[in-house]
Amino acid sequence: MRSHPLGATAQIIGNVTDTTTSGFVTMKSKIGAQRIVDMLSGEQLPRIC
Structure with missing residues (x-):
């Protein structure tokens, strides 16, 4: 993931x-x-926070 420019700061x-x-x-x-x-509850959207 870190090799992609948008994921350079992934942790x-x-x-x-x-x-x-x-x-x-x-x-x-x-x-x-x-x-x-x-x-x-409700829509089963991924937790990203």
Whole structure:
């Protein structure tokens, strides 16, 4: 992705692990807090923010 001019500043913003068996997607903040990411409502558009 970084080899393309429009992706020159692309950054990794997360990773996938198998450390949970809850079946939920969780997010860990910079301060170490963890929360469940809510299911999308309405149109199932990709999350880009």
